[in-house]
Amino acid sequence: MLxxxxxxxxxxxxxxxxxxxxxFVALFRTRGCExxxxxxxxxxxxxxxAYLSGHVVIAGWPPMPPRESTHWLFYIVLLSALLGVVxxxxxxPSSLRWSLRLLLTGLMLWLTLQPMVQYSWSRxxxxxxxxxxxxxxxxxxxxxxxxxxxxxxxxxxxxLLIVSVEGAALLGLSGSAMLGQLSGALAAALAPIxxxxxxxxxxxxxxxxxxxxxxxxxxxxxxxxFYAELTWFNALLLTIAxxxxxxxxxxxxxxxxxxxxxxxxxxLAFAMLTPSLIAALVQYLTEDAYYY
Amino acid sequence: MRTQNAGGRIFVLILAAIITSSITASAAxxxxxxxxHSMALFSAKRFNVSQIHGRFNAISGTIVTDQDDIEKSSVxxxxxxxxxxxxxGRRDTHLRSPDFFNVKQFPVMKFKSTQVKKTGxxxxxxxxxxxxxxxxxxxxATAELIGSSEGGRGGSLIGFETTFTLKRSDFGMNFMTGGIxxxxxxxxxxxxxxQ
Numbered sequence: 001m002l003x004x005x006x007x008x009x010x011x012x013x014x015x016x017x018x019x020x021x022x023x024f025v026a027l028f029r030t031r032g033c034e035x036x037x038x039x040x041x042x043x044x045x046x047x048x049x050a051y052l053s054g055h056v057v058i059a060g061w062p063p064m065p066p067r068e069s070t071h072w073l074f075y076i077v078l079l080s081a082l083l084g085v086v087x088x089x090x091x092x093p094s095s096l097r098w099s100l101r102l103l104l105t106g107l108m109l110w111l112t113l114q115p116m117v118q119y120s121w122s123r124x125x126x127x128x129x130x131x132x133x134x135x136x137x138x139x140x141x142x143x144x145x146x147x148x149x150x151x152x153x154x155x156x157x158x159x160l161l162i163v164s165v166e167g168a169a170l171l172g173l174s175g176s177a178m179l180g181q182l183s184g185a186l187a188a189a190l191a192p193i194x195x196x197x198x199x200x201x202x203x204x205x206x207x208x209x210x211x212x213x214x215x216x217x218x219x220x221x222x223x224x225x226f227y228a229e230l231t232w233f234n235a236l237l238l239t240i241a242x243x244x245x246x247x248x249x250x251x252x253x254x255x256x257x258x259x260x261x262x263x264x265x266x267x268l269a270f271a272m273l274t275p276s277l278i279a280a281l282v283q284y285l286t287e288d289a290y291y292y
Numbered sequence: 293m294r295t296q297n298a299g300g301r302i303f304v305l306i307l308a309a310i311i312t313s314s315i316t317a318s319a320a321x322x323x324x325x326x327x328x329h330s331m332a333l334f335s336a337k338r339f340n341v342s343q344i345h346g347r348f349n350a351i352s353g354t355i356v357t358d359q360d361d362i363e364k365s366s367v368x369x370x371x372x373x374x375x376x377x378x379x380x381g382r383r384d385t386h387l388r389s390p391d392f393f394n395v396k397q398f399p400v401m402k403f404k405s406t407q408v409k410k411t412g413x414x415x416x417x418x419x420x421x422x423x424x425x426x427x428x429x430x431x432x433a434t435a436e437l438i439g440s441s442e443g444g445r446g447g448s449l450i451g452f453e454t455t456f457t458l459k460r461s462d463f464g465m466n467f468m469t470g471g472i473x474x475x476x477x478x479x480x481x482x483x484x485x486x487q
Contacts (some may be wrong), residue, residue: 067426115397176389
């Protein structure tokens with residue numbers, strides 16, 4: 001039991017500390033640029049390193065060559081963090097940015113779903129799944145990136161934090177404690193930036209951080225749906241909930257103060273996911289008695 | 293008279309050929325693993341307090357025995373990981389998940405023998421490649437011949453049993469080794485049906 005608790009605690013504490021350090025450095029480096037609210041790339045590097053450190057504590061170092069989709073998840077997040085750092089540090093032309101996103105999304109889908117291609121899907125099925133998921137992932141990436149670009153204060157970051165926390169619970173209840181813990185590590189990595197933007201609303205989630213979140217969360221929800229028992233409905237809710245942050249930019253919302261408007265999105269995300277979480281919890285508690 | 297002698301010689305030759313071919317054929321026998329009368333059982337420690345027992349319900353394979361040259365015998369067993377059964381639905385769901393067997397990504401476990409040695413009247417040392425969770429390791433186990441029969445209602449039958457231990461972390465199954473033991477005890481009780 002102690003080993004389990006240690007893994008869970010370290011899997012949250014370590015990402016929290018690493019991400020906190022990264023964003024502290026980023027905040028310190030951009031103090032002179034505070035009005036612009038633009039983070040130094042150290043924040044994005046810290047976010048990526050935070051998730052990866054939690055991944056190693058929870059699932060161990062991935063072997064070389066990787067054998068399963070959770071091993072590949074480590075390298076997918078590593079690549080997305082590198083892409084995020086480049087995107088934050090330099091001004092990347094839009095065409096190059098989208099090409100890299102397409103490449104990374106395709107790679108993420110292939111590495112995550114390769115066993116489905118090998119054992120479950122026919123060629124037409126595989127083509128249909130890859131096309132649909134690829135399109136959905138790129139659309140989601142574009143929408144979240146657009147939100148980050150609008151400097152929406154705490155709205156988007158809190159949405160992503162809420163989704164990661166509730167995603168962790170839903171994945172755990174879907175039969176995979178490991179996937180739940182990995183989502184928890186992602187939430188812990190996002191927590192410091194969420195605290196910073198609550199304290200200083202001039203700041204918002206750096207655009208480079210969107211790459212890390214989109215790739216990590218997409219791979220986690222896909223693992224949960226295809227390899228554990230996460231329902232398609234919950235996977236869909238987890239995907240669209242962050243887009244609730246758009247509600248903070250609606251005309252009605254702008255009549256409220258900026259702080260109140262920014263909290264509409266997180267409240268919406270919470271309202272979307274919590275009923276599903278409660279239903280999953282009730283089902284878990286009323287089925288066969290089982291505990292670790 | 294000459295014709296009778298020639299006919300007799302031909303008859304003897306044919307008889308000799310039949311006897312020779314039947315002797316050659318009976319040296320190696322192939323058996324199909326009978327899934328109804330075969331069992332794959334496992335047990336693991338839980339928090340160093342108790343043992344969790346379970347089984348796999350889908351087992352298949354072939355056994356080839358060679359009475360003249362035992363080293364030419366071979367065993368191939370395949371188990372579907374999805375068939376794991378510990379008597380608790382939620383635990384089985386967890387065992388099938390990416391935390392343990394990851395059945396969608398690794399649907400089968402396999403054992404293929406590379407060497408068979410006779411170590412006693414009814415005991416054999418079998419070495420082979422065990423593939424679990426995408427990792428292949430060499431495993432050696434001592435198997436006991438329970439018995440065999442020819443003819444009868446079930447046809448030709450042969451029965452073996454073996455018990456051995458392996459570490460799941462050797463096969464990349466590292467999750468919760470603090471809570472659920474790393475050493476797994478496996479018992480295979482196999483009945484083969486003659487082909």
